[in-house]
Amino acid sequence: xxxxxxxxxxxxxxxxxxxxxxxxxxxxxxxxxxxxxxxxxxxxxxxxxxxxxxxxxxxxxxxxxxxxxxxxxxxxxxxxxxxxxxxxxxxxxxxxxxxxxxxxxxxxxxxxxxxxxxxxxxxxxxxxxxxxxxxxxxxxxxxxxxxxxxxxxxxxxxxxxxxxxxxxxxxxxxxxxxxxxxxxxxxxxxxxxxxxxxxxxxxxxxxxxxxxxxxxxxxxxxxxxxxxx
Ligand code: SF4
Numbered sequence: 001x002x003x004x005x006x007x008x009x010x011x012x013x014x015x016x017x018x019x020x021x022x023x024x025x026x027x028x029x030x031x032x033x034x035x036x037x038x039x040x041x042x043x044x045x046x047x048x049x050x051x052x053x054x055x056x057x058x059x060x061x062x063x064x065x066x067x068x069x070x071x072x073x074x075x076x077x078x079x080x081x082x083x084x085x086x087x088x089x090x091x092x093x094x095x096x097x098x099x100x101x102x103x104x105x106x107x108x109x110x111x112x113x114x115x116x117x118x119x120x121x122x123x124x125x126x127x128x129x130x131x132x133x134x135x136x137x138x139x140x141x142x143x144x145x146x147x148x149x150x151x152x153x154x155x156x157x158x159x160x161x162x163x164x165x166x167x168x169x170x171x172x173x174x175x176x177x178x179x180x181x182x183x184x185x186x187x188x189x190x191x192x193x194x195x196x197x198x199x200x201x202x203x204x205x206x207x208x209x210x211x212x213x214x215x216x217x218x219x220x221x222x223x224x225x226x227x228x229x
Contacts, residue, residue, distance in 0.1 A: 001080040004044035013068045014096045021068040029134035032198035039072040066094035075103035085115040101146035111153045119157040126175035160187040177222030186223040
């Protein structure tokens with residue numbers, strides 16, 4: 001398996017752990033606000049072989065706790081992703097997997113094989129608005145299934161939503177709360193315009209701090225913990 005990026009050190013991508021992070025290439029969504037367009041459209045020129053990542057990890061035993069696998073959409077790599085995760089677990093590292101939830105089969109497999117220690121799944125919008133939000137056809141039953149698999153997995157997890165003001169109303173965000181009701185951890189993520197799949201989105205804004213505080217109150221009706229980041 002080849003990766004489109006590698007960060008050798010991060011303190012912010014795995015809660016309370018010291019980690020490194022790999023970026024998988026390709027995604028089946030085209031969220032207009034996505035800040036990794038070159039990974040999504042596969043124009044990224046970096047190609048790092050998994051052996052290089054595994055060799056690096058071998059030199060970091062006791063210094064790093066974990067590997068974060070993000071994308072793009074990692075689960076699109078199916079068997080290749082699973083066998084890579086097996087090798088990482090053999091080295092004794094924790095693994096966090098970021099996913100858009102489109103492949104519940106892969107999620108179930110990595111949970112069943114105990115290859116993952118933390119799952120972060122994006123909740124893009126209320127289920128009824130998914131296709132409009134990610135600008136690609138979506139099997140929403142797969143999204144619903146992934147939510148349920150993760151909630152009942154026993155693995156640490158979070159759901160999170162990137163909030164662009166013009167894309168999600170307060171009512172729509174509350175509908176997300178209803179659809180993930182009973183979840184442990186949920187994060188409202190402020191959209192920060194840097195680089196985007198759709199350059200028009202560089203002009204978009206998110207809600208104010210006061211509005212985020214109100215949204216947090218709303219979401220706390222549905223989830224055990226709601227954070228803002
Ligand atoms: S933000 Fe959307 S387009 Fe970008 S990697 Fe995540 S799921 Fe894919």
